[in-house]
Amino acid sequence: xxxxxxVAARRKKRTRLAVRYLVLILAAAVILFPIYITVVDGxxxxxxxxxxxxxxxxxxxxxGNFATAFNQGDLGIYLRNSAIVTIAVMVAEVLTSVxxxxxxxxxxxxxxxxxxxxxxxxxxxxxxxTLIPNYQTIQKIGLxxxxxxxxxxxxxxxxxxxxxxxxxxxxxxxxxxASRLDGCGHIKFLFRIVAPINRPIxxxxxxxxxxxxxxxYLWPLVVTQTxxxxxxxxxxxxxxxxxxxxxxxxxxGTILAALPIAVLLLAFQxxxxxxxxxxxxxx
Amino acid sequence: MxxxxxxxxxxxxxxxxxxxxxxAAFGLFIFYPLVKTxxxxxxxxxxxxxxxxxxxxxxxxxxxxxxxxxxxxxxxxGLFVLYTVPIGIVLGLALANLAQKKLPGIRLFRTIFSxxxxxxxxxxxxxxxxxxxxxxxxxxxxxxxxxxxxxxADPHWALPAIAxxxxxxxxxxxxxxxxxxxxxxxxxVLEASMVDGASSGVRFRRxxxxxxxxxxxxxxxxxxxxxxxxxxxxxxxTQGGPNHATLxxxxxxxxxxxxFNNPGYAAVLSVALFFIxxxxxxxQFWFFQRRVSYAN
Numbered sequence: 001x002x003x004x005x006x007v008a009a010r011r012k013k014r015t016r017l018a019v020r021y022l023v024l025i026l027a028a029a030v031i032l033f034p035i036y037i038t039v040v041d042g043x044x045x046x047x048x049x050x051x052x053x054x055x056x057x058x059x060x061x062x063x064g065n066f067a068t069a070f071n072q073g074d075l076g077i078y079l080r081n082s083a084i085v086t087i088a089v090m091v092a093e094v095l096t097s098v099x100x101x102x103x104x105x106x107x108x109x110x111x112x113x114x115x116x117x118x119x120x121x122x123x124x125x126x127x128x129x130t131l132i133p134n135y136q137t138i139q140k141i142g143l144x145x146x147x148x149x150x151x152x153x154x155x156x157x158x159x160x161x162x163x164x165x166x167x168x169x170x171x172x173x174x175x176x177x178a179s180r181l182d183g184c185g186h187i188k189f190l191f192r193i194v195a196p197i198n199r200p201i202x203x204x205x206x207x208x209x210x211x212x213x214x215x216x217y218l219w220p221l222v223v224t225q226t227x228x229x230x231x232x233x234x235x236x237x238x239x240x241x242x243x244x245x246x247x248x249x250x251x252x253g254t255i256l257a258a259l260p261i262a263v264l265l266l267a268f269q270x271x272x273x274x275x276x277x278x279x280x281x282x283x
Numbered sequence: 284m285x286x287x288x289x290x291x292x293x294x295x296x297x298x299x300x301x302x303x304x305x306x307a308a309f310g311l312f313i314f315y316p317l318v319k320t321x322x323x324x325x326x327x328x329x330x331x332x333x334x335x336x337x338x339x340x341x342x343x344x345x346x347x348x349x350x351x352x353x354x355x356x357x358x359x360x361g362l363f364v365l366y367t368v369p370i371g372i373v374l375g376l377a378l379a380n381l382a383q384k385k386l387p388g389i390r391l392f393r394t395i396f397s398x399x400x401x402x403x404x405x406x407x408x409x410x411x412x413x414x415x416x417x418x419x420x421x422x423x424x425x426x427x428x429x430x431x432x433x434x435x436a437d438p439h440w441a442l443p444a445i446a447x448x449x450x451x452x453x454x455x456x457x458x459x460x461x462x463x464x465x466x467x468x469x470x471x472v473l474e475a476s477m478v479d480g481a482s483s484g485v486r487f488r489r490x491x492x493x494x495x496x497x498x499x500x501x502x503x504x505x506x507x508x509x510x511x512x513x514x515x516x517x518x519x520x521t522q523g524g525p526n527h528a529t530l531x532x533x534x535x536x537x538x539x540x541x542x543f544n545n546p547g548y549a550a551v552l553s554v555a556l557f558f559i560x561x562x563x564x565x566x567q568f569w570f571f572q573r574r575v576s577y578a579n
Contacts, residue, residue, distance in 0.1 A: 017386075024381060028395040031454065034410045035398065037421055041413070050419050100305040109295035115302060122313050124564050126512060128533055129557035132323060132546050133316035156308035186297060215403040217515035222541055233405035237519055240409050247419050254409045262401040272400075273463050 035258075042066065042251035049247050062248065069239070069253035074227045078235030079260065082214060085150045085231055089213040092151070094206050097160025102190050104161070105168040106176065116165070122158035127219065138223055149223040150231065154213060160205050167201045168194060204271045207264075214261060232257045317557070323550035336547060347551045352535075357555075359442065360531040364510035366446035367453070372502050374450065375457025376495075379465050380487070382458075393462070399455035404515035407452035412520055415444060438528040441521050445529055448516050453509075457502060464498040465491070497570070504567045508560055532556055 041049050043061035070076045103109070104116045134153055143149040171194060179189050195202065220231045230238065239253045265272060326336040327343055347353055378396045382389055399407065414422040417433030426434070434440045468491065476486050492499075514533050517523060523530040523538060530538075532552060540549035 020381070020384070020386070024389075024392050027378060027381065028392055031398065031451075032395055034407075034414055034451065035402075037414065038410050052424065054421055054424065096305040096308065099301040103298040103301035107294050107298035107301070108291070109298035112298065115306060118314075119305065119309065122309050124561055125313050125317055126557065126560045128512065128536065129320055129553045129560075130313055130316035131536075132540050132549055132553065133319035134312055135540075136319075136546075137311070137316070152308075153312040156305035158309075161305060215405075217404055217518070218537070221518070222537075233403055233515070236405045236409050240412055240519065247413065250409065250413060254406055254413075257409075258402050258406045261403070262398075265401050272397075273459055 038251050038254055041248065042255050044248055046246065046248050049251075065248045065252035066256060068246070069249045069256055073239050073249055073253045074235060075232070075239070075253050075256045077227055078230055078232040079256070081147075081229055081235075082232040083260075085147060085220075086210055086213040088147070088151045089154045090206055090209045092155035093157045093160055093209045094202060096156045097164050097205070098190070098195060098202070100156075100161045101164030101168055102186075102194065104165050105171070106186065106189075106194075116161075119158050119161045123162070131218070131222070134219075135222055144223060145225040145229055147229060150220055150229070153219070157205075157209065160209070163201060163205055164198070167198045171197070200271075203268075207268055207271045210264070211261070320550045320553045320557075323546055324554055326547045328545040328547050343547055344551050344554070347548060348555060353552075353555070355527070356530050356532045356535045359527075359529065360511060360533075363442060363446060363449075363513065363531055364507050366443060367449045367510055367513075368503060368506035370446075371450045371453050371457055371506060372461075372499065375454055375461045375502075376499075378454070378458045379461035382462065383465050396458045397455040399452055400459065401455070402452055404452060404513075405519060407448055408516045408519035411444070411448045411451070415520075435521055436525050438526045441525055441528045445513075445516050445520055448520065449510075449513060452516075453506075460498065460502060461495075464495055468494050500570060501567070504563060504570065508563050508567070511556065511560060511563075 037056075040056065040058050042065055043058035043063070044055060045062055048055050048058075100119065104112060104119075138144055138149045138152075143152070175193065176189070179193060184192070214231075215233065216231070217233050220234050221237070224230045224234060227235070227238065236254065236257050240250055324344055325338055325340050327339045328336050382393050382396055402410070411422070412435075414420045415434050417423050417436075420433070423433060434444050472490060472494070473486070476490050481489070512533060513531065514537065517529050517531060517534050518537070521529040523534045533556065536549045536552040536556065539545045539552065
């Protein structure tokens with residue numbers, strides 16, 4: 001009797017586990033479907049893409065599609081542009097935020113409070129609200145369709161200043177006093193001690209800054225005009241609009257465009273959660 | 284000039300020097316354009332290009348904000364938010380709950396569930412653009428919508444289709460957010476309820492959900508804000524069409540400014556968007572502060 005119920009309980013548990021795996025696999029299949037199909041179609045010939053019933057596994061992959069997308073589809077140029085712009089924005093944002101946050105925490109000067117408040121207030125302004133005058137400014141100073149047009153508006157970040165200030169505030173003042181006694185100046189103190197100690201938060205913000213900049217769409221769309229400066233997001237738009245007769249190349253190009261970020265996220269999994277939520281303070 | 288004064292002055296000078304890059308950028312690219320946007324809204328575009336625009340003051344604000352065009356695009360934006368936010372959060376939470384238990388292979392499922400964070404709006408849109416294409420798209424094939432003009436050209440289905448792309452693109456982020464929240468729940472409370480013999484359904488409703496309510500609220504607010512800013516998927520998939528079915532506030536703004544050459548009109552929409560998002564951001568800040576004080 002008792003063993004029977006034990007067996008029944010074990011069976012019930014096993015059924016439950018099987019159901020759970022089934023649901024997990026189903027959910028994974030639904031979520032992966034768009035990516036999987038795009039990878040497969042990126043490896044097919046155009047005839048195979050339109051063949052019905054659809055091919056779900058590429059038996060003789062056409063790797064050449066990726067080369068075509070990279071070269072003729074200009075994906076190589078777009079990726080290079082995105083890399084240049086994104087790295088420049090990330091480095092600038094981290095640097096200006098670290099410098100400003102240091103000043104707000106460790107230095108005393110008139111207007112400190114109000115300037116910090118102004119930095120915070122920038123979080124309330126969505127980029128769309130400043131789009132038109134910024135576009136006019138870029139036109140007026142002759143930067144339309146250049147890298148600086150894509151970089152300059154984003155060289156400072158209210159979120160960065162806010163996050164770094166919070167982190168620096170918890171810095172033990174004894175260490176500051178001790179290093180001051182050693183004759184350590186502010187700049188040396190910042191780059192030798194404060195910044196290295198706060199590496200985790202700086203790395204998380206850097207990842208956030210990188211992703212935000214890489215994924216930008218509206219601004220690059222309005223300030224670029226030629227493929228030589230277009231970022232990969234706008235490049236994809238070009239690719240889909242102009243190469244639709246080469247559908248296999250569009251698929252391959254999409255995969256190429258997503259690949260760098262996929263690799264980056266796999267490498268920085270640890271920073272991912274804090275990196276993604278870092279920006280959550282911003283509207 | 285005492286040495287003390289000199290030291291103070293040097294410290295202040297260094298302080299200004301260090302904040303200068305950030306403050307200058309904020310001034311030039313955020314504060315000045317914000318004021319300029321509001322000012323541009325006072326000017327009516329000329330009937331023909333190359334004529335000077337003329338000052339009409341608040342008249343243009345009243346005209347546009349009171350128009351049915353504005354109400355319609357605001358309504359579509361609201362509808363889009365309604366389509367994307369609740370479904371996205373429920374799905375994200377369900378996935379997080381599903382992948383919560385430590386089972387063999389669960390890490391692989393977690394990676395798959397978060398995979399869409401690696402896509403940008405443009406990547407996600409092009410993925411679905413091809414999938415929804417009436418000639419080659421597999422989703423069109425699966426839904427029996429092959430041939431004809433396709434789902435994106437159907438005024439009834441265009442906005443839901445855009446919402447689908449958005450939900451898919453955001454699911455990775457929502458999953459990660461919800462997973463982190465579930466993992467941070469106090470284990471003693473959950474264990475106590477298990478000892479009490481509460482069923483898993485009751486446990487989820489009565490214990491997990493209330494404990495999660497701050498993060499859920501947080502997810503709703505950022506979901507609504509990003510819903511108001513959704514642009515790339517519309518530009519890539521429908522350009523506001525068909526028949527204005529996907530003409531949301533921000534796309535209207537973009538078209539007025541960059542296609543119809545009507546910066547005054549677009550500026551009024553910018554100001555409206557600014558105030559809507561301002562209210563939402565305040566809600567978020569208020570909430571963020573409360574959460575921080577709870578955590579301490």
